[in-house]
Amino acid sequence: MDLSAADVVGELKALRKGRAIFTTPLADRIGPALRTTCGISEADGTVEMRRKLLDRLRPLVESLPDDLKIALRAAFALDERARKPFYQERVHWAASTLDRDDRTVRRRIDEGIEQIAAMAVATREAELRPRYPSRSWHTEELRVTLALDQPVPEAFEFRRVIADADEIAVLDLALTLPVSGESGPGDLAVDVFHGGVLAGRVMESSDRVGLALRLPEPLRRGARHEIGLRFRAHLGGPRYVCVPRHPCDLFDLHVRFGARVPERIVRLEKVFQSDAADAGTRRPRGAELAADDAGEVHVRFRDLAPGFAYGVRWGRTGQ
Structure with a gap:
């Protein structure tokens, strides 16, 4: 499929709800853009899907500035201390950690999602680009x-x-x-x-x-x-x-x-x-x-x- 950052943003915002990457069943929360971005196939089970999501999301999140990094770790339950059953609870944890209010953290999460979506699309395109181009x-x-x-x-x-x-x-x-x-x-x-x-x-x-x-x-x-x-x-x-x-x-x-x-x-x-x-x-x-x-x-x-x-x-x- 043609991959756009806007599609990835929309699916990441849906993924952050509930238990985020620890949602069960996970397959219902992963759309075609994230499947393409993370290399997830129809044959993958929940454990493999979660592994591929983590392998793609962690490096992108860790490349962000500290405040966005903490906010997104909480949003997707990447930080063990923020593995709470509800998104709002994780937002509140990040707000306490950053000494900010919940509204500010939500803006940080949205900003961070925009950035990692753009990086994810660029990374995927680079992976798919042939190393040795062919004309035939x-x-x-x-x-x-x-x-x-x-x-x-x-x-x-x-x-x-x-x-x-x-x-x-x-x-x-x-x-x-x-x-x-x-x-x-x-x-x-x-x-x-x-x-x-x-x-x-x-x-x-x-x-x-x-x-x-x-x-x-x-x-x-x-x-x-x-x-x-x-x-x-x-x-x-x-x-x-x-x-x-x-x-x-x-x-x-x-x-x-x-x-x-x-x-x-x-x-x-x-x-x-x-x-x-x-x-x-x-x-x-x-x-x-x-x-x-x-x-x-x-x-x-x-x-x-x-x-x-x-x-x-x-x-x-x-x-």
Whole structure:
């Protein structure tokens, strides 16, 4: 939704009534503007909604001048000493603390709400602004599950993209996979589960396959589209990375080794593609990962920069 400070002000004034953020049920007191501002989803329960409200409101309130800070702490029951069941009781507590009358405190609360609403909208807009702007399309979410304990390793990829221009008809995807053999892109089996038709592929480098996915219909600016793919190939190197051609907001990767867990597993984040590649005894920089009891590791990356590698590499200790 289009977020305005006026909408946030109105909903904050409604929220301050009764027990404020400790009202039950809380969902009835949180409107669409606050849900957008605080990142609250329909699936969130009361505890999670309250946590998100606190995470958003506390820093904003604490940034205010002292008198407004005390007034808003009381208004929303952020101060334990002011957690009274009625708004008027909290106003009176703040008036006593500030040595002012109740009417003055109410004006301070209104003034403080105006200020934090403006800051909340500005903060939310900054969070939603893409770190790496795109002129065509970008990936909002990429989730990959790689199973290495199969006769032929398989990767399932589920991707949601957003069009940043009109008439996006083809997605130029690129898969960075150390495919074994010398027959080029034919070594890689690609199945499209949903979201388009594979229109072509080409080996762009020794371990990078370019894929053209024709969409069911062209996307208009701002439209979202989801695709599901499966890849199967014998790997020629101990790594799996995403090297995005277009910006990517989130990359979530599960790697299943099964019973044959390597001695060393390393998280790779924003490294050069050449550094991610298998290069003898070169030790890639990155945090070491431990597989769980199922022989799996899980990594997540945000705001991926185009052209850099993100993922995992594995091998023997010392590699």
